[in-house]
Amino acid sequence: MQIDFTGKRVLVTGGTRGIGRGVVEHFLDAGARVAVNGSSAQSTAQAIAEIGRPERTVAAPGSVSSVAGCQAIVDAALAGLGGLDVLVNNAGCDTESPVEQIDEAMWDRVVDTNLKGAFFTTQRALAALQESGGSIVNMASVLGLVGAVDESMYCTTKAGLIALTRAHALEFAPRVRVNAVCPGVIDTDMLRTWAEYMTGSVKAGYEILGATNGFKRVAHVREIAGPVLYLASDMASFVTGSIHVVDGAMIAD
Numbered sequence: 001m002q003i004d005f006t007g008k009r010v011l012v013t014g015g016t017r018g019i020g021r022g023v024v025e026h027f028l029d030a031g032a033r034v035a036v037n038g039s040s041a042q043s044t045a046q047a048i049a050e051i052g053r054p055e056r057t058v059a060a061p062g063s064v065s066s067v068a069g070c071q072a073i074v075d076a077a078l079a080g081l082g083g084l085d086v087l088v089n090n091a092g093c094d095t096e097s098p099v100e101q102i103d104e105a106m107w108d109r110v111v112d113t114n115l116k117g118a119f120f121t122t123q124r125a126l127a128a129l130q131e132s133g134g135s136i137v138n139m140a141s142v143l144g145l146v147g148a149v150d151e152s153m154y155c156t157t158k159a160g161l162i163a164l165t166r167a168h169a170l171e172f173a174p175r176v177r178v179n180a181v182c183p184g185v186i187d188t189d190m191l192r193t194w195a196e197y198m199t200g201s202v203k204a205g206y207e208i209l210g211a212t213n214g215f216k217r218v219a220h221v222r223e224i225a226g227p228v229l230y231l232a233s234d235m236a237s238f239v240t241g242s243i244h245v246v247d248g249a250m251i252a253d
């Protein structure tokens, strides 16, 4: 099933790999033009080359962890696309660690990428989204709703992103809709790192992580991209401030 985004202009942060890459490719399949952001010019250029649709992709490289980076990303997207209809704040990182071993640099990296990045990318893109009557989708996590051992920094940022989604939905209504998606366990580099941290191997970790949901498996990135496209589409015209859990019933009980 496909939603039509022909003529729509989309910016996806963290669009080079994993969930963000799945979101980029799904928007392209649906006819959109997409500004792809990765943390560096190199990772962004490589992803765009691999995606292979240069006529509808624009490079918007830079780190979301600084305000200057957010401004540069939005500037590149607006220059390349001529406006903006959808912003997906997806860029994120994780550092698994017991609380005693977390230092200020680790905290700043995770909080600045996951929370400050979404806030200031939104701030810098807001005027363009207000002009188009667009929408924002924030990539939160089930770990913004429940806790997990050695994930306290990450959980803090994702809970913050959920709060930000609700506050921005009220502040920007009715012109701009703001929603969040909370994935469960999705097959990406980030999850592979967590699986290895837990058990020493991706395979063993995935068996444990997959068993946490009703489907007894880790999900594919496209299974998150679908809900993102729905939330960004006119089908969701009365949906704002909502938190969409996409976790195969991982936290349903």
Ligand code: NAP
Pocket (backbone or CB within 6 Å): 013, 014, 015, 016, 017, 018, 019, 020, 037, 038, 039, 040, 043, 044, 062, 063, 064, 065, 090, 091, 092, 093, 113, 139, 140, 141, 142, 182, 183, 184, 185, 186, 187, 188, 189, 190, 191
């Ligand atoms: P991933 O495979 O590690 O990919 C991370 C993406 O974010 C890459 O495109 C990376 O770009 C980009 N990125 C990282 N730091 C950045 C920065 N400072 N500025 C700009 N881009 C940056 O992660 P993922 O699993 O796809 O996660 C994507 C989002 O989903 C994250 O917000 C994550 O918290 C969330 N999530 C993931 C899961 C899961 O199970 N995988 C579950 C719940 C929520 P480069 O290629 O340049 O490094």
